[in-house]
Amino acid sequence: MGVFESIAGEGHEQVLFGFDPVSGLKTIIAIHSTDLGPALGGTRFFPYESEDDALTDVLRLAKGMTYKAAAAGLDLGGGKAVIIGDPHTDKSERLFRAYGRIVDSLQGRYITAEDVGTDVADMELVRRETRWAVGIPVPEGGSGDPSPATARGLFAALKTVSERLWGTDDLAGRRVAVQGVGKVGHAFVRLLVEARAEVVATDAYEPSLRRAMDDFGVKGVEPDAIYEIDCDVFSPCALGAILNEDTIPRLSCQAVVGSANNQLATEADADRLADRGILYAPDFVVNAGGLINVYEEMRGYSRTRAMHRVDSIGEATRRILETAERESINPHQAAVRVAERRIHEIGDLRRFRRSGDDRN
Numbered sequence: 623m624g625v626f627e628s629i630a631g632e633g634h635e636q637v638l639f640g641f642d643p644v645s646g647l648k649t650i651i652a653i654h655s656t657d658l659g660p661a662l663g664g665t666r667f668f669p670y671e672s673e674d675d676a677l678t679d680v681l682r683l684a685k686g687m688t689y690k691a692a693a694a695g696l697d698l699g700g701g702k703a704v705i706i707g708d709p710h711t712d713k714s715e716r717l718f719r720a721y722g723r724i725v726d727s728l729q730g731r732y733i734t735a736e737d738v739g740t741d742v743a744d745m746e747l748v749r750r751e752t753r754w755a756v757g758i759p760v761p762e763g764g765s766g767d768p769s770p771a772t773a774r775g776l777f778a779a780l781k782t783v784s785e786r787l788w789g790t791d792d793l794a795g796r797r798v799a800v801q802g803v804g805k806v807g808h809a810f811v812r813l814l815v816e817a818r819a820e821v822v823a824t825d826a827y828e829p830s831l832r833r834a835m836d837d838f839g840v841k842g843v844e845p846d847a848i849y850e851i852d853c854d855v856f857s858p859c860a861l862g863a864i865l866n867e868d869t870i871p872r873l874s875c876q877a878v879v880g881s882a883n884n885q886l887a888t889e890a891d892a893d894r895l896a897d898r899g900i901l902y903a904p905d906f907v908v909n910a911g912g913l914i915n916v917y918e919e920m921r922g923y924s925r926t927r928a929m930h931r932v933d934s935i936g937e938a939t940r941r942i943l944e945t946a947e948r949e950s951i952n953p954h955q956a957a958v959r960v961a962e963r964r965i966h967e968i969g970d971l972r973r974f975r976r977s978g979d980d981r982n
């Protein structure tokens with residue numbers, strides 16, 4: 623498929639390719655929608671096997687951000703960026719500053735933050751070249767790493783799910799299988815253990831698993847074994863597309879609540895989960911904590927206000943699950959519907975033009 627067909631197919635507004643021969647920077651920035659506000663989404667640093675893979679990923683992720691921001695009730699659109707490379711070997715000051723200049727050229731249509739493969743230190747370098755970067759270090763006046771906020775939002779969602787399934791938000795004694803104990807997964811396991819839940823964890827990177835086991839005394843298993851763990855909740859906190867026709871039949875849980883983006887390989891997998899009686903808490907609703915946290919940074923960061931809004935993910939999850947029940951659809955469809963309604967209703971406010979709005 624040609625580049626323009628890929629873009630048009632999902633309704634993206636703009637895609638920008640950036641290259642810096644000195645640092646080796648190869649980046650693609652995708653803006654899916656600015657209907658509700660500037661397109662905010664992190665920068666993924668990943669060794670994609672091909673440029674096509676990178677483009678497919680950034681388009682998919684950018685669209686996901688549109689829905690995430692809308693479902694969270696934020697005045698933000700959706701966008702995302704990828705940098706093609708190995709985050710362990712290819713990072714440099716020059717690369718991130720060149721990237722910052724490319725982000726700056728979009729004049730605030732796209733606002734970046736950290737994502738898989740990038741961290742607060744990288745965002746500080748980007749920020750030297752553009753004001754359109756958030757998730758910068760706390761000492762620099764930013765909100766820092768968004769991952770603990772994502773974990774906190776996930777925990778609020780899990781409590782809502784627990785209430786609906788078991789009539790209590792007390793997680794003591796519940797068994798949770800966590801796939802991926804990186805930045806979010808590690809923080810989430812901490813919250814689970816503090817709530818006296820029983821955790822079984824895995825990670826493809828052995829030192830990360832070892833760290834979680836040492837820090838929290840949780841049980842570890844091989845990556846592929848996590849799907850078959852007999853548990854109350856399966857929590858995907860690694861990469862996407864792990865809920866699919868191969869894995870869903872293997873799950874032995876009552877609910878799926880995890881931070882990973884795009885957990886469903888296809889839309890049909892939401893039905894597959896429902897058919898198996900597994901309650902799926904939509905990924906882009908429950909993992910919005912980090913986005914909410916960096917959004918607050920744009921408004922002048924207050925941790926109290928940010929955490930209050932992150933905790934409201936519990937309520938947002940409740941509303942989505944109720945919508946699903948009321949409208950006889952699965953939770954993923956309900957979340958998409960709620961987000962699209964907001965994009966339509968609030969985005970449409972722009973028809974009341976104000977002085978300073980675009981003149982066309």
Ligand code: NAD
Pocket residue numbers: 737738739768769770772801802803804805806807824825826827830845859860861862881882883909910912913
């Ligand atoms: P991370 O890179 O810090 O952690 C991901 C972990 O998953 C790593 O330790 C990695 O080794 C492990 N992993 C990768 N493939 C695996 C596999 N097949 N089996 C088991 N483990 C595997 O990333 P993160 O920031 O913790 O994000 C985790 C997920 O949550 C990602 O999908 C990310 O897009 C999503 N997310 C993150 C945030 C955030 O605030 N960081 C916000 C929203 C969504």
